[in-house]
């Protein structure tokens with residue numbers, strides 16, 4: 001439903017190649033549904049709240065346009081300042097609930113896109129360190145077996161442990177674990193209510209909080225061969241992303257990176273890219289067993305896979321537009 005709403009707005013609102021002749025610009029124009037985008041940009045760090053009225057009106061003004069540009073820059077989209085197709089489909093893609101952090105310019109490494117939380121927090125123990133994690137005995141899901149879930153998280157933690165001198169060990173002692181993992185529904189007491197199926201998938205907190213929350217309403221999947229749902233979300237991909245936050249990484253603007261904020265249903269992204277690895281190694285140093293040659297190879301192959309996915313979804317979108325125009 002949410003997707004259809006955004007698609008409707010998209011047809012109303014912007015793609016220049018469809019509507020440019022009749023709609024020369026949107027500055028200070030009323031466009032039905034803009035307030036939904038304002039709320040989204042406000043929620044994820046692009047539109048600081050000054051008053052409630054601004055967020056509830058449908059005015060496309062310069063301030064809103066600036067937020068659109070910031071969003072496009074951060075998410076690696078063409079910076080048109082318009083609610084074009086790429087932007088609307090990005091807004092409607094399920095994502096992490098952690099707000100995005102502006103990129104920090106780095107004159108030495110122009111291609112660096114990884115970002116830290118303000119103050120660059122990290123776990124401050126002597127290296128090599130071991131962090132313990134535990135699952136909430138109360139806030140858990142029953143749609144997957146507990147042992148299967150544990151295997152997935154073990155793998156996700158091992159992915160990060162293979163590149164930094166930090167290891168992770170599961171403990172039964174939830175109260176004293178460094179990282180506390182739980183599945184929650186709706187409002188669960190930390191001011192970041194979950195929103196049901198898709199939308200926000202999970203969120204976690206920067207060091208040294210250790211809180212790791214997943215939306216219990218999602219159709220969490222371990223194997224897409226057995227889980228056929230269109231809204232299934234890959235548990236390992238989300239776990240790997242959230243562990244990045246727990247270690248101190250904020251959202252990257254590199255689309256292929258694990259730390260990119262969104263993940264489509266039925267997509268899998270579990271391999272760290274150069275961006276993820278450089279980011280986390282700048283915080284903790286390198287695992288002595290890590291070999292950068294392996295990384296380069298896996299990064300190239302995962303980039304190719306992502307490119308293919310993007311191309312196929314663009315084709316689908318284009319076909320849908322043409323179909324609607326012909327109706």
Ligand SMILES: [Zn+2]
Pocket residue numbers: 096097098241242245251261
């Ligand atoms: Zn995130």
Ligand SMILES: [Zn+2]
Pocket residue numbers: 184188190192203213
């Ligand atoms: Zn939470």
